[in-house]
Amino acid sequence: MEKINLDWANIGFGYHQTAKRYVANYKDGAWDEGGLTDDANITMSECACVLQYAQTCFEGLKAYTAENGSIVAFRPDLNAERMANTAARLEMPVFPKERFLEAVDQVVLANEAYVPPYGSGATLYLRPFMFGIGPVIGVAPATEYQFRTFATPVGPYFKGGAKPIVIRVSDLDRAAPRGTGDIKAGLNYAMSLRNIVEAHDAGYAENMYLDPQSRTKVEETGGANFIFVTKDGKVVTPKSNSILPSITRRSLVALAKDYLGLEVEEREVYLDEVPDFAECGLCGTAAVISPVGKIDDHGKEICFPSGMEKMGEITQKLYDTLTGMQMGRIEAPEGWIRVIKE
Numbered sequence: 344m345e346k347i348n349l350d351w352a353n354i355g356f357g358y359h360q361t362a363k364r365y366v367a368n369y370k371d372g373a374w375d376e377g378g379l380t381d382d383a384n385i386t387m388s389e390c391a392c393v394l395q396y397a398q399t400c401f402e403g404l405k406a407y408t409a410e411n412g413s414i415v416a417f418r419p420d421l422n423a424e425r426m427a428n429t430a431a432r433l434e435m436p437v438f439p440k441e442r443f444l445e446a447v448d449q450v451v452l453a454n455e456a457y458v459p460p461y462g463s464g465a466t467l468y469l470r471p472f473m474f475g476i477g478p479v480i481g482v483a484p485a486t487e488y489q490f491r492t493f494a495t496p497v498g499p500y501f502k503g504g505a506k507p508i509v510i511r512v513s514d515l516d517r518a519a520p521r522g523t524g525d526i527k528a529g530l531n532y533a534m535s536l537r538n539i540v541e542a543h544d545a546g547y548a549e550n551m552y553l554d555p556q557s558r559t560k561v562e563e564t565g566g567a568n569f570i571f572v573t574k575d576g577k578v579v580t581p582k583s584n585s586i587l588p589s590i591t592r593r594s595l596v597a598l599a600k601d602y603l604g605l606e607v608e609e610r611e612v613y614l615d616e617v618p619d620f621a622e623c624g625l626c627g628t629a630a631v632i633s634p635v636g637k638i639d640d641h642g643k644e645i646c647f648p649s650g651m652e653k654m655g656e657i658t659q660k661l662y663d664t665l666t667g668m669q670m671g672r673i674e675a676p677e678g679w680i681r682v683i684k685e
């Protein structure tokens with residue numbers, strides 16, 4: 344397969360239109376057959392539920408060229424399950440898991456020319472999403488929906504190695520205790536845009552959100568879960584009903600225990616105890632782990648001993664093991680790697 348001529352190392356993390364995307368429509372209580380299309384645009388009613396009441400949700404995952412040349416995706420079944428949970432919470436129909444996986448396969452195969460080569464650091468990012476396309480004016484769920492999956496090649500998240508970032512403790516909240524923080528809904532991002540723009544303007548890479556009820560416990564950032572490492576090498580990750588269940592974080596927790604023999608605690612994490620940790624990282628599909636070097640809590644700086652030059656030692660081990668599995672250099676647990684093309 345002839346690859347598209349792209350400067351893989353420098354494409355960045357942006358939308359780059361590819362040849363084909365998958366579309367399925369839901370009407371009269373059923374999904375149609377669905378299939379690939381060349382059309383990257385969507386035409387809909389001005390009164391579509393997504394436009395009026397933000398009835399939309401999404402997923403994000405990547406396809407890679409593994410070391411042996413095969414094209415694989417990392418745990419797409421968990422994306423399908425998470426999207427089903429999100430859809431249910433938003434009164435949307437579930438797009439069946441087997442069909443979700445089939446859509447991922449079809450989009451990757453149809454855009455094989457855009458799957459970056461092994462070793463380039465770039466990947467093919469996949470964006471499955473679903474939205475209420477039927478018109479509503481009184482507040483109600485739509486009766487018609489569209490599910491889509493498109494692909495866009497993305498460059499290496501960190502050019503020239505992962506440099507630790509500086510984040511700040513946010514004054515605004517992300518998710519109410521019985522709200523929608525645990526689902527991947529567009530609405531959770533719309534309300535975070537102002538806060539992320541302000542954080543960037545002030546020189547911070549991300550916002551650390553606290554639990555809105557007591558404002559004493561660490562939740563997550565706008566788009567990634569936290570992992571911490573204690574001085575005696577234990578992995579600690581916050582537990583809360585209002586954080587998004589990151590597939591990266593769940594995978595890191597599993598491999599920390601089973602591959603690296605580390606102790607892992609999933610529990611409430613108080614902001615007060617953060618200065619005692621040795622390492623901190625943000626985990627999500629985009630970067631796998633972004634090391635955090637410093638957290639600014641309203642002028643009070645929390646500086647991790649791992650410093651501002653490189654990832655902490657255990658964070659690096661977690662990162663190397665997970666990316667090794669994704670790229671096929673390390674054998675992954677059963678079912679973690681979906682081979683799309685041998």
Ligand SMILES: *Cc1c(COP(=O)(O)O)cnc(C)c1O
Binds near residue numbers: 568591
């Ligand atoms: C998508 C997302 C994450 C990361 O989840 P992954 O499955 O690891 O990509 C974390 N937090 C939020 C709020 C998210 O939307």
